[in-house]
Ligand SMILES: O=C(O)CCC(=O)C(=O)O
């Protein structure tokens with residue numbers, strides 16, 4: 587147990603590593619992410635799930651349509667009861683969303699009843715937690731650290747509900763939403779990132795009002811070596827974007843989760859994996875310390891990742907969930923252009939745990955001879971309103987105009 591808890595602490599500390607050339611402290615990652623500058627000498631090995639926890643796993647339904655289909659009532663019920671998403675993919679044509687009553691704000695998220703006993707994670711779970719963590723998925727808080735007032739002018743109802751779901755795992759819930767972004771929208775997300783790289787130090791990208799909206803590039807690609815040091819790292823490149831330069835992603839992500847505004851989303855990111863690049867096993871949830879920082883936005887409650895390029899089975903680049911494959915194999919999600927992957931890093935799992943250890947995942951290496959590079963766009967939803975820190979002066983409210991015209995254009 588001592589080994590485990592100190593290792594976790596090491597990972598949590600790495601969250602505070604400075605990693606940008608603009609001397610801005612910015613972490614791209616969650617709990618357990620390796621810091622680019624001071625990687626551990628050996629890759630961190632996560633302990634296997636304990637038998638009690640393994641028993642809580644519920645595989646996907648057997649009648650999954652490989653081409654995607656609408657969600658069953660049971661899945662909508664789970665999304666509401668466990669994850670607090672009362673308006674997930676809310677009413678519309680072909681949507682089976684129905685009103686089941688508003689969840690009690692004081693209710694603790696449903697969790698499996700089997701106890702953790704002498705869990706290897708007991709030390710970790712004893713960390714003092716803010717009471718609000720017991721209410722992870724309650725209604726969005728009305729208080730915000732940020733001074734912005736983003737009166738939502740956009741009408742997310744103008745976007746049609748999503749219809750092509752694949753339930754990849756039931757508990758913890760892992761969903762794929764096919765055709766989430768159009769191919770053109772995927773290409774644009776990549777182009778916005780590449781333009782910034784080309785103009786780095788040169789001509790900035792300007793919005794209609796003349797404001798510089800170039801994304802911030804934070805991780806230069808590192809060559810993967812054969813030694814364990816380099817293999818322990820994220821070797822890809824990450825961009826932090828202005829909300830206003832990603833109106834499609836912000837609008838559709840909020841529409842999917844049934845949110846009315848975008849204030850709880852962290853900065854949109856894009857990640858590029860060249861051949862041989864990868865991201866090792868980690869949890870997206872924040873460390874208990876970071877998640878309970880009164881100045882912060884609480885825990886990360888949802889991860890939404892959109893594949894911007896296609897890679898076939900042989901080309902690698904899958905998102906892998908170590909413990910959700912139903913055997914010794916991990917659950918592998920192949921990058922399919924336009925498909926969104928949604929999972930929940932911090933609800934469920936073992937009772938009273940500050941995160942869901944069952945969602946341990948990684949970005950598999952892109953193979954040497956893959957035809958396409960792997961590109962993803964990624965968003966994290968926080969428990970409370972989030973105050974963006976990158977790029978400079980990034981504000982949710984600045985996206986209202988772009989999102990309004992995007993929603994109006996649909
Ligand atoms: O690239 C992937 O498939 C996973 C990326 C990821 O898990 C992350 O960036 O947190």
Ligand SMILES: [Fe+2]
Nearest residue numbers: 868869870947
């Ligand atoms: Fe992740």
